[in-house]
Amino acid sequence: MDVTVLQSLLLTGLLRGGLYALMAVGLALVFGVMNICHFAHGEYYVLGAYAAFFGFVTLGLNPIPAILLAAFLSFLAGVITDKLLFHPLRKRSKGEWVMNAFLLTAGLSVVLQNVYRAVFGMRYRGITQYWDASVEIMGMSIAADRIMAFVIALSAIFGLWVFLQRTRTGRAIRAVSQDERGSMLVGINLDHIHTLTFGLGSMLAGLGGASLLSLSPAYPYGGNKPLIASWFVVTIAGLGNTQGAIVAGFIVGLFESFSYFYLGQGWQEVASLCLLILLLLFKPTGLFGTNIKSVWEK
Amino acid sequence: MLEVNHLQAGYGNLNVLWDVSLNVRQGEFVALIGSNGAGKTTTLRAISGVISPAAGEVRFMNQMITGMAPHRISQQGLSYITEELNLFEGMTVQDNLLLGAYTRRNGRQVRASLEQVFDLFPILKERSAQMAGTLSGGERRMLAIGRGLMSEPDLLMVDEPSLGLAPKMVMNVFQALRALHERGVTLLLVEQNVHNTLQIADKAYVMEQGTVALQGSSAGLLDNEYLKETYLGKR
16 A cells, blocks of 8 residues: 555544544543433534634634633533533432433534524534644645644643543542542532533533634534534443543544545445444443443442 | 431431431440341431431531531531442542542641551552552452541541451451541441440440430440340340
């Protein structure tokens, strides 16, 4: 095989994978800590894209402040969503939480898509580029936007990792994902941790939408594709496994870029789904999932 | 320090505790004994806020804590080590212990507590980088007790620390509890292991069918004819 083809496939796969990882980590975090099968994750991606668009175009902000504004607004939206919807539901549900929460996210997705449609209309709001530049890597010229999106995704994931591993609050988030009663008994306020987690998950999605604005414009239904992609990654990794989601993000990115090249456009999704079906047949817990039971029984 | 008056509690429509009153004073080692299903664990759950009492009151350090959320009660200085331990299995021993000190902000004091716990249970120091889920049964109990101590609690409630342990480990755990008591920690211990418990506790309450059937000093209870016949198998 031609070396330059291999290089370019690897490169596009990695660039794609970084953003899959970013979206999937948010989803895995929300599932692992809150036990929510989140089907409105894509709507926070779209929110981030809209926020970045208005920040960049309407307010004329520089790219980085516009993206940071989008991250902040998605975080805020996540916090409000938890306070307004999931918190009251949690107080009322007991055994049926997983199903109730799932239905709530499915409904939320429909509502948010239609709110976007009513407020922003059906037109695509995109930009041609944040940075008017391109970077030469391994003999290929790649738009600076793609590189920056990748760098932003990796920095956000790394930042989250440091936060979870090294800070007191991060440790508490991990504790809640492991044992809720144990967490309460050491004095952790579960409500605060849940709200923060949902905010963080939404922020990661919003960051994804914002940094990819030049590649996929803001659009009311623009969240469906990233939602499916991130569920795909999370299922491959094993539900609720944040570290697995990072690796699986890259696996899926590379797999898609290779199947796109060898099977042709449109077939990469077929190939991915076949991969998923095979995986679920032979290892239903996902590549890195071992303790699904403990999460469900928590 | 801890005063429980006419407590009633249960699960859903099932009432387990009918009328429980007990009293723990500063520095005391109090045991709650009784057979399976007598309501010992439910009593601890109701005190710690894991379930909310249906009636009665719980006072801790002269403050009403009846029906407060568990994390608030824990912040008041009451530490509860459950029968299931509720460890964070996928986290390291050290992270588990540091989480025990979640409510304390002073890093230096937390370090000092960590050293004290390692001093009390040297095995935890050896295992500090290991995942809690990989520990043996006895080590897990020690980690749970250690985590409970990390908040520098005024009162430590321990539920069945001997459950499922080999006899040698049971003695280790009991010795650790006695050592804690000698260091001035106030303890409320729930046990089915009546004989051993009465050897180390100052006083005990005997629970039967959701109420306190008998109470007194450990020495007095060891001589009690009824207790001897029912729990100690002596005539």
